Amino acid sequence: MKAIHILLATTMLGAPVPAFAQAATTTATTTDTAAPQEAPADDGAGSEDIVVTAVAQGTNRLDSSVTVSSINAATLVELAPRTSGELLRNLPGIRVEASGGDGNANISVRGLPVASGGSKFLQLQEDGLPILEFGDITFGNADIFLRADFNVRTVESVRGGSASTFASNSPGGVINFISKTGEQEGGAFQVSGGLDYREFRTDVDYGGRLSDSVTYHLGGFYRVGDGQRTVGYDAVRGGQIKANITKSFDNGGYVRLYGKYLDDRAIGYLPNPVRVTGSNGDPTYENLPGFSINNDTLHAGAIRNVLTLDGSNQPVRRSIADGQHPVVAAIGLETKIPVADGWNIVERFRYADISGGFTSPFPASVGGAQSVAEALGGAGAQLFYASGPQSGQRIANPSALGGNGLLANVVLFDVDLKSLNNVTNDIRLNGSVPMGDGTLSITGGFYASRQDIQSDWLWTSFVQTVQGGGNSQLVDVRTAAGVPVTQNGVPGYSASFFGNCCRRSYDLNYTTMAPFAQLGLELGAINLDGSLRYDFGRARGSVAGSDLGAAFGTGIATRDIDGDGVISAPERQVAVIPSQRSPLNYDYDYLSYSAGINFRLTDATALFARYSRGGRANADRLTFGPSINPATGALIDQGAAVDFVRQLEGGVKYRAGGVSLYATGFWARTEEQNFEATTQRFFDRNYEAKGVELEGRVARGPFSLSAGGTYTDAKIKRDVLNPAVVGNRPRRQAEFIYQVTPQVELDRVSFGANILGTTSSYAQDNNQLKMPGYTQVNGFVSFRPAENITVTVNGNNLFDVKGITEVEEGAIPTGGIVRARSITGRTISAALRVGF
Numbered sequence: 123m124k125a126i127h128i129l130l131a132t133t134m135l136g137a138p139v140p141a142f143a144q145a146a147t148t149t150a151t152t153t154d155t156a157a158p159q160e161a162p163a164d165d166g167a168g169s170e171d172i173v174v175t176a177v178a179q180g181t182n183r184l185d186s187s188v189t190v191s192s193i194n195a196a197t198l199v200e201l202a203p204r205t206s207g208e209l210l211r212n213l214p215g216i217r218v219e220a221s222g223g224d225g226n227a228n229i230s231v232r233g234l235p236v237a238s239g240g241s242k243f244l245q246l247q248e249d250g251l252p253i254l255e256f257g258d259i260t261f262g263n264a265d266i267f268l269r270a271d272f273n274v275r276t277v278e279s280v281r282g283g284s285a286s287t288f289a290s291n292s293p294g295g296v297i298n299f300i301s302k303t304g305e306q307e308g309g310a311f312q313v314s315g316g317l318d319y320r321e322f323r324t325d326v327d328y329g330g331r332l333s334d335s336v337t338y339h340l341g342g343f344y345r346v347g348d349g350q351r352t353v354g355y356d357a358v359r360g361g362q363i364k365a366n367i368t369k370s371f372d373n374g375g376y377v378r379l380y381g382k383y384l385d386d387r388a389i390g391y392l393p394n395p396v397r398v399t400g401s402n403g404d405p406t407y408e409n410l411p412g413f414s415i416n417n418d419t420l421h422a423g424a425i426r427n428v429l430t431l432d433g434s435n436q437p438v439r440r441s442i443a444d445g446q447h448p449v450v451a452a453i454g455l456e457t458k459i460p461v462a463d464g465w466n467i468v469e470r471f472r473y474a475d476i477s478g479g480f481t482s483p484f485p486a487s488v489g490g491a492q493s494v495a496e497a498l499g500g501a502g503a504q505l506f507y508a509s510g511p512q513s514g515q516r517i518a519n520p521s522a523l524g525g526n527g528l529l530a531n532v533v534l535f536d537v538d539l540k541s542l543n544n545v546t547n548d549i550r551l552n553g554s555v556p557m558g559d560g561t562l563s564i565t566g567g568f569y570a571s572r573q574d575i576q577s578d579w580l581w582t583s584f585v586q587t588v589q590g591g592g593n594s595q596l597v598d599v600r601t602a603a604g605v606p607v608t609q610n611g612v613p614g615y616s617a618s619f620f621g622n623c624c625r626r627s628y629d630l631n632y633t634t635m636a637p638f639a640q641l642g643l644e645l646g647a648i649n650l651d652g653s654l655r656y657d658f659g660r661a662r663g664s665v666a667g668s669d670l671g672a673a674f675g676t677g678i679a680t681r682d683i684d685g686d687g688v689i690s691a692p693e694r695q696v697a698v699i700p701s702q703r704s705p706l707n708y709d710y711d712y713l714s715y716s717a718g719i720n721f722r723l724t725d726a727t728a729l730f731a732r733y734s735r736g737g738r739a740n741a742d743r744l745t746f747g748p749s750i751n752p753a754t755g756a757l758i759d760q761g762a763a764v765d766f767v768r769q770l771e772g773g774v775k776y777r778a779g780g781v782s783l784y785a786t787g788f789w790a791r792t793e794e795q796n797f798e799a800t801t802q803r804f805f806d807r808n809y810e811a812k813g814v815e816l817e818g819r820v821a822r823g824p825f826s827l828s829a830g831g832t833y834t835d836a837k838i839k840r841d842v843l844n845p846a847v848v849g850n851r852p853r854r855q856a857e858f859i860y861q862v863t864p865q866v867e868l869d870r871v872s873f874g875a876n877i878l879g880t881t882s883s884y885a886q887d888n889n890q891l892k893m894p895g896y897t898q899v900n901g902f903v904s905f906r907p908a909e910n911i912t913v914t915v916n917g918n919n920l921f922d923v924k925g926i927t928e929v930e931e932g933a934i935p936t937g938g939i940v941r942a943r944s945i946t947g948r949t950i951s952a953a954l955r956v957g958f
Contacts, residue, residue: 184775185649187718187730188283189215189786191817191830192276206270210297211878212861214817214830215281215786216244219854219927221943223349224358224388225266225446226480228854228928229257231281231294232788233811233836234767235852238798239263243294243738243767245285249301249380249456251472251546255573255634256291256741260797261480261537262577267448268299269384272310272327273341273364275302281815282769282788286714286736287653290569290636293714293736293767303368303378304329304337314953317915321347321358321951328958332367340365349389350946354423354592355443360386375466377457384450387443390482391419393941395530395588396926398934402890405934407924407942410588412525416924416947418590420483420530424510425586425596428534429683430615433578433627435698437683440481440536440580447478465553476542485530486619488588488939491520494529495599498585498613502602508611509596517597524587528939529597531619534582541576550638560645565653569636575742578699579626579667583618584611607691614695615683623669625677625697630663630706632741647722658711659739661763664703664755669746675700705755706745710763712737726778732771737764743797747804762806765793773815780821787814791839808840809852824867831860838887847887854928856883856895870907876900880925886932891940896925898945910957915950922948 183190191213207220207227219228219236229241236242240258246265247253257264270277281295289296309328315321327341342363349358366380396415397408409415425442432438454472461467487494495503505517521527550567585597585608596611607613616622640653668677681696682689718732740763744750749762757763773786789812796805813834820827836855838847858881865874879897884890899921904914919925925945934940 184726184728184777185644185720185722187649187651187720187732188285189281189771189773189784189815190278190283191215192278206265206268209270209277210279212830212863212876213277213279213297214861215295215815215832216279216297217832217856217859219943221391221925221927221945223391223446224269224386225448226263226390227265229265230855232769232790232815232832233809233813233834233852233855234294234790234792235794235807235809235836236854238743238796238805241265242794242796243292243792245289245292245296247289247296247298248382249454250298250470251454251548252289252291252544252571253474254476254542255544255546255571255632256739258743258796259542259575260577260742261535261579262539262542262575266388266446266478266480267384267450267476267542269343269362269386270299271341271343271362271364272312272325273301273339274299276300282734282771282790283718283732284640284651284653284716284734286734286767287638287640287655287716290571290634290655290657291738293734293738293769301364301366301380302327302329302339302341303366304331304339307331308958309341310955310957312953312955314951316347316350317950317952319348319350319352319949319951321345321349335370336367337370338365338367345386348592350949351389351391351417351419351421352590352592353389353419353421355426357389357421357443357445358387360384360388362386373460375458375460378455380454380456382450382452384448387445387447389419389421389445390480391943392482392484392535393928393930393943394418394420395485395488395528395939396942396944397938398891398940399938402933403892405892405894407894407926407944410526410528410939413588413590414947415926415942416919416922416944420485420532420586420588420594422586422589422592422594425483425584425594428536428582428584429610429612430536430580430582431681431683431696431698432580433538433540433699437685438580442481442483442534444479444481446480446482449476449478451475461551462553465551468550468552470548471546473545474543476539476544478539480535480537480539482535483530483532483586484535485941486533486583487531488528488941489531489937491517491523491527491529491597494531494585495520499599499601499607503607504600504602504604506598506600507595508598508608512595523597524589524594526588528588530586530588532584532586533617533619534584536580536582538578538580539576540578541574544571544573546571557643558645560643563640563642563644563651565638565640565642567638569634569638571634573632573634573741575628575630575632575663577628579624581617581620581624581697582615583613584608585613586611605691609684609690609692612692614692614697615681616678616695616697618695622678622695622697624667625699626665626667626669626746627699627703628663628665628742628745629703630661630665630742630745632659632661632739634659634739649720649722650718652717653715655714655736656711657714657737657739658709660709661706661741663706665706665745666699666701666703667746668697668700670700670704670752674702674704674752704745704750704752706750707755708757708763710739712739712764712766726776728775730773730775732769734769735766736769737766739764740795744795747797749795762795765795767792781819783818785814785816788812804843806842807838809836810839811836826865826867828863828865829861831858833858844887847889850887850889851884853886854883854893856880871903871905873903874901876902885929885940888932890933891929891931893926893929893942896923896945898923898925912955912957913952914955915952918949918951919945919947
């Protein structure tokens with residue numbers, strides 16, 4: 123059995139895949155220099171390890187002055203990943219808050235900030251083109267529209283480096299999901315499911331040749347169940363299908379057509395209540411009676427739908443069970459056209475029709491049941507069940523309600539994503555010419571995209587018990603005299619607990635165009651390269667909402683929303699989208715550049731250094747804020763259009779004899795203007811981060827060990843709106859994150875572990891309340907009873923640790939209860955895979 127160079131472990135159904143010691147191929151599916159051809163397996167002594175993402179041309183990793191890691195095909199063909207967020211946590215330098223379910227992860231790189239959510243400075247791609255032009259669209263994060271399954275051949279990440287000049291809006295880096303294209307004949311069928319949680323999934327894929335010059339691949343999955351936490355209904359249901367066909371030509375060119383259809387519902391976990399004892403600097407997070415922070419959620423079978431108004435202010439019932447609901451129909455073209463000896467035109471085009479929704483309960487506050495009741499209904503207020511088998515019954519003992527005597531005032535984040543359609547095109551010419559004793563490579567190209575953002579925020583509110591196991595119920599409040607204050611648990615058909623904010627409508631489009639160019643000079647052991655990118659774009663459209671001010675409508679009306687002819691108290695607080703709209707109308711442009719040097723000391727060792735400046739154009743998060751003139755749609759602050767990231771990095775690379783080691787030092791200075799929906803806060807800041815990124819692997823016989831770690835010292839250097847936080851560490855930024863994956867591969871049995879950890883961080887930028895560090899241990903064992911048959915059992919978070927990834931409060935409140943997100947507790951799954 124050949125040893126191969128696979129940089130990282132991955133999490134597949136919650137545990138790493140037993141495939142590290144199997145032969146694999148690295149192919150240049152998205153490279154600009156060659157049609158897809160198999161490359162030899164890496165023996166650790168200098169065979170090809172090709173970088174194809176965010177670079178001008180496919181390059182051996184030891185000859186490139188960029189920092190790249192990959193998750194190879196051999197780790198992906200065994201089992202489908204549980205979530206893309208859990209998969210990405212295994213990439214060095216990448217910080218992923220993967221506690222939101224299958225999507226809605228906050229993703230950062232090398233200390234760059236996550237001031238709001240999503241992946242603002244890091245771009246997620248499929249086959250070399252962005253999933254969304256902006257990775258942090260409010261309630262439309264890019265990873266919501268991504269599913270990792272058997273179609274994926276390689277996941278490749280570039281941190282910093284040339285990402286800023288070979289992709290728009292990606293100064294921090296690029297993570298590229300590269301698809302299989304059928305060069306290897308065969309496929310697999312797999313059934314999997316939770317042993318201690320209810321989720322069932324089927325995956326299938328197959329690829330091969332239709333002729334000597336035509337290859338194809340197709341695959342997909344379908345799943346159904348509660349998900350990783352019990353909710354009492356099918357909170358995950360749906361699937362995906364992808365297909366491509368490639369025609370290769372004798373001159374080295376090729377043309378490929380591909381398509382994707384995704385229609386999947388995935389529960390979205392938002393912060394939940396947890397008790398905190400101790401001090402801000404040394405807190406202990408404890409489960410509430412009847413509610414576990416890492417195993418429960420406020421989602422419940424008795425709270426399945428809500429009555430609200432749609433974007434046209436007409437009554438509609440919205441299903442909480444839809445959760446994160448991406449619907450994507452995409453079609454694309456990729457082709458390489460040789461135009462002269464060593465010169466090629468590479469064209470990539472994709473159109474994606476994207477819609478869906480995001481619906482999940484957010485606790486605006488949590489308190490004692492009687493206190494919550496009296497805050498709504500006055501002294502002596504009474505409580506009644508409003509859903510479930512006890513609906514209509516009075517709650518005689520509020521202090522015992524749900525086993526903890528608590529109620530949550532919930533704002534339902536309910537967003538109708540009407541259109542996130544985008545069309546992208548990247549065309550480039552590349553080649554090389556002799557230059558004395560070396561070679562000069564030249565690349566020039568043009569990128570264009572249009573990104574729609576059409577969504578309606580249909581938020582409403584309700585009161586519910588704090589119970590786990592999917593048993594939470596709605597609660598009604600009446601005054602001491604028995605006068606109803608709520609209706610079916612609803613105090614107002616608006617974001618009542620957020621001051622009736624946030625009834626909004628967006629109808630925006632952003633056009634991005636960017637010429638780019640690169641020169642690379644290879645002189646023996648030295649590689650020099652420099653690249654430029656000039657982005658220019660325009661923002662057009664309009665927004666409407668009560669947050670624009672009185673001149674644009676208050677947004678609150680009286681409406682018989684249930685049509686019963688009676689106006690109840692909540693029906694006097696019905697949120698509507700005002701008819702008057704505010705325009706958006708501005709243009710922007712900016713220059714990005716990057717330059718690097720790589721020196722090959724020996725066949726196995728190289729040194730590199732690089733400096734880059736890249737930009738990220740701000741999108742929908744600027745609207746409703748102080749940077750836009752609501753009357754004209756123009757920028758008040760011209761600098762708000764683009765945030766810049768300046769980065770310096772350098773390090774050493776070594777690979778020989780089954781051992782690989784990579785060390786990179788980095789420094790970054792980041793501008794940030796942003797808006798956070800949960801707190802209704804705007805940000806205008808500068809950050810600085812410096813640190814060291816380490817990555818390595820050793821393979822000896824049946825044993826292999828892969829590891830990575832990143833130390834980051836990050837600070838807030840400037841804050842226009844809140845100077846008190848200057849000098850503090852950005853929230854949720856740990857000083858050290860790490861991954862370790864030991865594995866043993868025998869003839870018929872593989873077993874190992876995937877260990878992920880982080881040191882402590884601060885919940886908020888005030889640097890008071892800490893989130894403790896934690897170590898998550900995943901384990902797996904795989905048995906191959908016969909050729910092409912694999913049975914695998916995985917354990918995720920074997921020690922059932924609480925891994926707090928975010929907390930809404932900046933300090934322990936008087937009642938000791940905060941709202942937080944944690945990684946999911948222990949889950950065990952099993953899978954049967956048949957290859958053919």
